Each structure stands twice: as structure tokens, then as C-alpha cells.
Amino acid sequence: MAVNLSPLQFHRPNFLSTLRNVLNETHLAPEHLELELTEGILMRDADGAIDILHALSGMGVSTAIDDFGTGFSSLSYLRDLPIDKIKIDRSFVQDAAKSDKNAAICQGVITLALELDLRVVAEGIETVEQHDYLMSLGCEVFQGYLFAKPMPLDSLITWLTQKAQMTSNA
DSSP states (O other): EEHHHHHHHHHHHHHHHHHHHHHHHTTGGGGGOOOEEHHHHHHHHHHHHHHHHHHHHHOOOEEEEEETTTTOOOOHHHHHSOOOOEOOOHHHHHTTOHHHHHHHHEEEHHHHHHHHEEEEEEEEOOOHHHHHHHTTTOOEEEEETTTTTOOOOHHHHHHHHHHHHHHHHH
């Protein structure tokens, strides 16, 4: 389960204890939780953020930098942050196959992430062309309307059940 965090949530003094309580109450295993953070959250108090990220890692919770490339992050922080994943913002993905500049950014982010042993997610995939192009650059994880649109939980359960049945019948 991936959850986007706001700066207020992440920087609350009781954030980690609240998270532990929620995990205990819901019986969600920490390894099934991914927290998505924007670059801005990490840059606001970098040292404090690094401490929190280490604590999350120690708990088994994975973390991702969401909308990567849209903020003003420092590559030195990227090198030192205990994160698991980078999500390339859809503004770069949208025209990557048609824009040399967006393609260069996508390729650079993918290469950098892979060299740092991070997973890369391309956000906002809407066409097969976008998917295939980014896959050719080495991206392996994708999200966007090409695969499914946001839906209520009941619809998601039905959709997943149908997908699972189609896969098992294939």
C-alpha cells in the first residue's frame, strides 16, 4: 500500500509513534507499506528527514520520492537518503518519446536511480508509446491511466479479481 504524506504529517513530532500505532491497529505488516514523500518534504529539514527515513527503514517501511525532478533537491541528499524508489513526475514522462529534453531527463533519472540501486516508477503513463519508450530506457515499473484509472475500493476489488481470473485462465 502506497500512501502520500504531507509535510505536516511527516514533520510532526509524534509521526513515528503514530505510524507504529496505526500499523499495530491495522495489522498491516510494515513491508507492505510504502510512504511517498516529495522533495520539498525532504529539503525542509534534511537532517531531521534523514533520521526519520532511517527509522522508517529500520521498521521495514519503504519510502519513495514522489514527483522526482520537480523540486530543488540536491544530488548529495539523494546519495545519502535511505530511500527505496524514485517516481519520475508525469510532466517529464508525458512527452518523453517526442521531446529530446524530456527524454534526456527521463534517461538521466532512470540511469541515476539504477546506479544508486533504487527502483524507478514512471508516473502518468497514458499510451503504449510512453510505456515502451521508458521501458527501453530501463524503467521497469509504471503507473497511469494506460493500466487503470483511479477507482473506489469496491470497484478496485472487482477489477483485481477479474484481472486475476484472466491471468489464471491464460
